[in-house]
Amino acid sequence: MNEQPKQFKWVGTRAIRPDGVDKVTGRAMYGADLSLPGMVEGKVVRSPHAHARIISIDTSKAEALNGVTAVITAADMPVADSKPVASGEAMINFKDLANNVLAREKALYEGQAVAAVAAKTADIAEQAAALIVVNYEVLPHVIDVMEAIKEDAPVLHDDMFTGGVKPKPEKASNVANRVEFALGDADAGFAAADLVIERQFTTEPVHQGYIEPHAVVADMNPDGKVDVFCSSQGHFMVRAFCSQLLHIEMSKIKVTAAEIGGGFGGKTTVYLEPLAIMLSRKSGRPVRMTMSREEVFRGSGATSGAAMTIKMGATKDGKITGAYAELYLQAGAFPGSPVGPAAMTAFAPYDLANVKVVGFDVVSNRQKVVAYRAPGAPISEYGVESVVDELASELGIDPIEIRSMNGAKEGTQAAYGVKFGTIGFQETLDAAKATEHFKTPLGPNQGRGVASGFWFNIGGESCAGIRINEDGSISLTEGSPDIGGSRASMALMAAETLGVDYNKIKPSVVDTDATGYHFVTGGSRVTFATGMAVVEASKAAIDELRARAAQIWDVDVEGVVWEDGHAKPASTNVGDFEPMSLAELAKVANKTGGPISGHADINAKGAGPAFGTHICDVEVDPDTGHVTVLRYTAVQDAGRAIHPGYVEGQIQGGAVQGIGWALNEEYIYDENGCLENAGFLDYRVPVASDLPMIDAIIVEVPNPTHPFGVRGVGEVPIIPPLAAVSNAVAAATGVRFNRLPLSPPTILAGIAAKK
């Protein structure tokens, strides 16, 4: 790890997180941990078919069962308008969301909710669910993205016509949308190349795999007020979505953020929450709902499977002259795959004059995809980084060198529109090249792969409040669910700004009644945007503290400065006053105007793009096809690591999710379009014994728009592993597989075909 010169007292330290003791002692309350008096348990009835018309639903037997307090179907839910609203990193159409939450006319995937029940015990709810008779007309289905775009494919939505093409098509299809980004002339670029490589790639759908299943407790009062306690990446998102779906005013819904047991983008939408509210309204009691692991796999989250063509050309000396990508991403049952960001990020690490990217958003009969860490980018950048690797090896150029030669830098115009400001891609390449890892020789059947990744990072709405208590301790409030140590980062930034001890600050993630709107915890935005709000709130509190000191000293506020947690006279001209500490000013606040606080409600702009470069060593067993990851190094530009421990943790965790995506993870469907591996036994996420240590190297090229230089770190690390692993496997086996996952049967077949 490269430690930076110390310029801060708190920022950059490995402080103990304020919520830590709760989390190591079992006290922390996650989504399923709340019980309320009189609470009943809810259960969802899900479609067993991948595509079916719902002819009728008979709930009478379930309603008659002793202990059942409510049964709901889509008939109990308001009909939503078809209206796209920005949410997460995608646009949400509330008609689609309503259908996803509770199917109305058709079930579009196996596992889609069609009804729900509440009963005194989970057992009774389960029995009642089994008594609900849904009469289906089974329809032909389609899962695979390239099958779904065929002329004769079963069409999911007969009112869906491909957007983004002119003229508007006359025939409904599964292609929801076409996007295009271009710069210069890609064909001219290929004409100028000495070597052009064009490859087709596929990736399989994967799940975020958070260990905590979705869970909620909802309690609706007879006067229409609703309390919701749930695990999500944004309790304001939950409030907004439930308000829209159920036509309840936002001020009547209070959502409290439970501790969240992982999300990775998968908890940026609602599934159970609106159902629990509806069941509570009908039951007149609090309702708890939790998903089983199987329901999580079938009915929530997951990202796209994809097919793509990547074409790149370069001169003999390695200068990339042209690049083209055509991307097809599964959206699941409703439009909204991450094909937009996939297309935008595809070539973003490179300074290219001639680029064209075309992307297609394709619906098929699987669950609606939802964000998964850097949505779309791991897919497109996997293809691109594989071709860059092949160019390098064909041309006999070092894989880091070819990236350095062509890498984006300050002033590079990206094909998706922006001109980069200060960025640290080159620095990650230099740091990777300097590692001992990169120079270590390999043995037989071993290979080394390198790949880089880019993610935008985002800002968005956040609020923060700093309240200086009478004893000089500080209560910090904000509303970004803490998914991996962000309370610590917030308190560190507040301590640094205020000049007080970190341990004097207690940060809380407060409910939707207690702070203003926050965009979700996602897009690598919390340390950047909520951090910016915390710094601004701290500065507002400092201004107030200075004003109080000015009042006590009877001088102008301009005559008071804030240094090291003390108000001091700005110069000897102001007068000879003893500095007053924050605690001293707090003590006499009642005599100087009352409680002291600072607030900031912002929409943070200027998020800093981030890059990473990974090095992976593998060994491939030629007899079994098993790939062992021997060594892994992940370098990333964090801008500024507020808490290096949790930054490394993000890098390591993201890298391992990427390794899982590359090697093991995939959704497997049977001929009826039903998921065959809806459990951790058959959907194999990496376990401790699969892995080596993950060496995380933080590079700091500060983001000039953030007070401490933060860029955001959560998403970049999942991008490079897909290609880093497969480039390593290619080096070890001499075979370019161009498909993921690289499971043993795939490897064996590839080795056999080569022989």
Place this chain on the structure above:
Amino acid sequence: MAKHHITTTINGEEAEYLCEPQETLLDVLRDQVGLTGTKEGCSSGDCGACSVMLDGRLVCSCLVLGVEAGGKSVETIEGMADGEDLHPLQQKFLEEAALQCGFCTPGVLIAAKALLDTNNNPTETEVRYWLAGNLCRCTGYDKIIRAVMDTAADMRGA
């Protein structure tokens, strides 16, 4: 169905509960006894979030019936610290940022303690295989493995 009246010891204290014959120890702990520190991630023995000690043996409480705990001794995450004093593993996990969301943490800590109670000098490979049944999706395991090894080193040094 008649409920069973079970008497057992939980975290060193005598406890009793009524449970259905099919109810798991995990459900009993969480819903009857009110100890929600033990987590449910899968209910099928695949994630380890529900790890507890049963008569000194590491088990997935989702695979044990509540009635089976009768007359035995159960240890959960709530019993790991000694009052205000954290167990060295708990302390090390905090110092080394070995948890992110913290959902796997109770199960990981219980499992890691079970390892260190019998072997205070495990190799990295031993720790990795011992914890292979405890899924963590956030950390990539690196800091978890290091924290367990570092705790073991401290315990040997002490």
